[in-house]
Amino acid sequence: MLKRLPRVVREQQMLDAAVKVFSNRGFHAASMDEIAELAGISKPMVYAYLGAKDELFLACLQREATRLMEAVAGGVRPTARPDEQLWNGLRAFFAFVGAHRDGWRVLYRQARSEPRFAGELAGMRARIVEVVAALLESACVQADLAGRIRTPARPDDFLAMAYAYVGAAESLADWLADHEEEDPEQTATRMMNFVWVGADALLQGRVWRADRSQAG
Amino acid sequence: MLKRLPRVVREQQMLDAAVKVFSNRGFHAASMDEIAELAGISKPMVYAYLGAKDELFLACLQREATRLMEAVAGGVRPTARPDEQLWNGLRAFFAFVGAHRDGWRVLYRQARSEPRFAGELAGMRARIVEVVAALLESACVQADLAGRIRTPARPDDFLAMAYAYVGAAESLADWLADHEEEDPEQTATRMMNFVWVGADALLQGRVWRADRSQAG
DNA sequence: GCGTAACCTTACGCACGAGTAAGTAGGGTG
DNA sequence: CACCCTACTTACTCGTGCGTAAGGTTACGC
Numbered sequence: 001m002l003k004r005l006p007r008v009v010r011e012q013q014m015l016d017a018a019v020k021v022f023s024n025r026g027f028h029a030a031s032m033d034e035i036a037e038l039a040g041i042s043k044p045m046v047y048a049y050l051g052a053k054d055e056l057f058l059a060c061l062q063r064e065a066t067r068l069m070e071a072v073a074g075g076v077r078p079t080a081r082p083d084e085q086l087w088n089g090l091r092a093f094f095a096f097v098g099a100h101r102d103g104w105r106v107l108y109r110q111a112r113s114e115p116r117f118a119g120e121l122a123g124m125r126a127r128i129v130e131v132v133a134a135l136l137e138s139a140c141v142q143a144d145l146a147g148r149i150r151t152p153a154r155p156d157d158f159l160a161m162a163y164a165y166v167g168a169a170e171s172l173a174d175w176l177a178d179h180e181e182e183d184p185e186q187t188a189t190r191m192m193n194f195v196w197v198g199a200d201a202l203l204q205g206r207v208w209r210a211d212r213s214q215a216g
Numbered sequence: 217m218l219k220r221l222p223r224v225v226r227e228q229q230m231l232d233a234a235v236k237v238f239s240n241r242g243f244h245a246a247s248m249d250e251i252a253e254l255a256g257i258s259k260p261m262v263y264a265y266l267g268a269k270d271e272l273f274l275a276c277l278q279r280e281a282t283r284l285m286e287a288v289a290g291g292v293r294p295t296a297r298p299d300e301q302l303w304n305g306l307r308a309f310f311a312f313v314g315a316h317r318d319g320w321r322v323l324y325r326q327a328r329s330e331p332r333f334a335g336e337l338a339g340m341r342a343r344i345v346e347v348v349a350a351l352l353e354s355a356c357v358q359a360d361l362a363g364r365i366r367t368p369a370r371p372d373d374f375l376a377m378a379y380a381y382v383g384a385a386e387s388l389a390d391w392l393a394d395h396e397e398e399d400p401e402q403t404a405t406r407m408m409n410f411v412w413v414g415a416d417a418l419l420q421g422r423v424w425r426a427d428r429s430q431a432g
Numbered sequence: 433g434c435g436t437a438a439c440c441t442t443a444c445g446c447a448c449g450a451g452t453a454a455g456t457a458g459g460g461t462g
Numbered sequence: 463c464a465c466c467c468t469a470c471t472t473a474c475t476c477g478t479g480c481g482t483a484a485g486g487t488t489a490c491g492c
Binding site: 024025026027028029109110112113114115157160161163164165166167168169170171172174175187190191194 | 240241242243244245325326328329330331373376377379380381382383384385386387388390391406407410
């Protein structure tokens with residue numbers, strides 16, 4: 001009719017449309033017809049290029065996840081101090097989410113609630129948690145050299161802490177995704193305060209216990 | 217056939233079954249037939265007692281949310297110190313999630329990803345965030361009386377912090393829901409350390425800034 | 433200028449699952 | 463014992479939406 005476009009271009013248009021529709025409707029309620037229509041193409045083209053609904057969703061997932069990872073990795077200088085690395089990573093992360101709210105909703109909500117894709121996502125997530133845990137450990141080692149550590153931490157503790165931090169970040173990101181007016185930079189600052197001050201205190205061996213308010 | 221049971225009993229059986237199926241399959245993929253079968257009853261009974269699929273899901277949501285709220289409220293002594301209140305609340309919260317993993321998955325994942333129910337859930341969540349924010353503020357006032365505060369905090373800061381904490385807790389709870397072996401008590405301890413030590417440091421006016429590692 | 437391959441369409445089959453109509457059986461009350 | 467109300471069933475209708483068969487059209491190589 002109007003324009004005949006090469007495959008690669010159409011594929012991106014389809015993925016754009018799919019991410020939008022999946023984000024707004026949810027995986028099941030999203031219809032292939034609506035995705036096709038929004039992409040300005042007919043349904044069989046979607047099947048021809050990107051396969052059935054599952055495969056299409058996975059393609060969305062992978063594209064968005066890759067973009068996110070690249071954005072974060074691109075924002076971090078590996079030679080910087082741990083807190084600077086964290087700060088730059090968080091800035092890049094929240095900036096990305098702020099700019100790709102639909103993508104984030106697909107990644108974080110849809111993929112998670114569909115048992116079929118939860119595994120795929122859990123894997124990506126686990127990698128991030130490990131990176132954060134490694135960052136914490138490196139910060140800890142650094143602090144140890146400065147002679148500030150009082151409680152030796154076990155690997156599981158780093159992992160659990162990293163899990164909690166990642167969860168907190170996701171939660172803030174999720175909030176950001178639904179609040180058009182929120183500034184990603186400010187969200188990142190909040191997260192950084194939240195994480196670093198707490199982490200620093202923890203790394204100095206301060207521990208909360210049930211019997212008294214604080215020790216260390 | 218076998219047993220004729222009073223309505224109230226059947227309703228609970230149906231809700232039990234519905235929570236399980238919604239949790240395992242997701243809202244859309246869950247079929248009324250499967251729910252009915254698992255409840256040991258035929259489909260029209262479900263419609264007769266609890267209405268259409270939407271209403272059934274909402275009924276699940278409300279039952280689980282109410283139970284959760286009651287469990288947490290029952291665990292907290294309002295006269296205790298803020299950190300003790302928090303500790304008891306977290307203990308009750310994680311204990312509940314550990315004991316009702318299916319219910320938690322329905323609340324946290326399904327409701328969230330279905331735009332139709334997201335609003336309902338967001339309301340419940342907002343109430344929790346407000347409670348946590350109030351707890352933080354009361355802790356802050358208490359600290360202020362002790363003359364430890366150096367940076368005056370604005371209401372938005374409490375809210376954002378509360379949001380991050382709630383997100384971290386949800387994230388840990390979500391992890392707990394998927395890990396049969398994890399002990400809820402330990403999860404609560406981790407969260408408490410994470411929250412309280414960080415919060416205490418923040419309340420003492422320690423702030424992270426981009427230019428230097430720390431101030432205060 | 434003509435084949436052919438890539439791009440693109442309309443129009444359908446078909447399964448699955450929500451919701452219902454119509455009717456059966458048990459147990460309490462007169 | 464006749465009544466009736468509540469618990470319960472089988473056996474359907476019908477919409478919705480995934481996936482496809484079969485065919486049309488543009489661009490490009492030779």
